[in-house]
Amino acid sequence: MKVVFASTPTQEERINELVQTFYSKIFPFYFSDKEINKFERLKVLAITPEKAQLLSTLKTSYQVIASLQTLVNILEDPENKCKYKHLFERNVQILEDLDIFFPFDLANFKIDVNGNSYNQANFSMYAEANNQYLL
Template sequence: MKIVFASTPSQEEEINGLVRYIYSNIFPLYYSDEDICEFEQLKVLHTSEDFSTLKDAFQVMTCIQTLISILESSLEEQYEDVFNKNVSTLKDFGLFFPFEFEQFVDAKRLKNTMLSIYTKADNELII
């Protein structure tokens, strides 16, 4: 007999928080608001169902955190294999992340620094 532990609601919340972080802090570094809106419609990183085990949820959290770390860094080629491995793992868990490492490298070169509706506001009070 094998005992497995189900994922917890707090893990599900953490995964959703990481996905929101990607949409508000990572994607605006590389893509326009129109592109990000399209990603939402395509349900990129959409978590429609609960993860069956504690291990599954931890693997998904770790993969997303690793992708965030890589995409917030200088996008060095030495991380391409790690990036691809984590994208593959997310796909194995049913999360749609249709990007390749080179797409982010190219997007960063082309992206102008501009405001995005997806970025978190620096403050909530405007006088």
């Protein structure tokens, strides 16, 4: 008999928050809205009910959380991200092993020689708002 610990609802919420971080903070910095829309259609980082079943153990949910957090931390520091290429690739592999679609290499997240990203000057409908107005 094998005892398996189930993931908690808090862990499932944290995974969803991290996926939303990619769509609202990471992807808009590097990609156009058209490309991000395509990522949604391709179900990049999507956690379907079938995948949620696979991630229902404590071990797998922690692996996903740790991998997503690591990727976010690497991509939020554009100047130093190349130092962590091996760590980036390792965490992408963990996601792939858990059947979470993340078809990116570190080279997909480019910045120019001035330190600007592809989409830094543009507005994105996916980006998190800096402020909110009540209408």
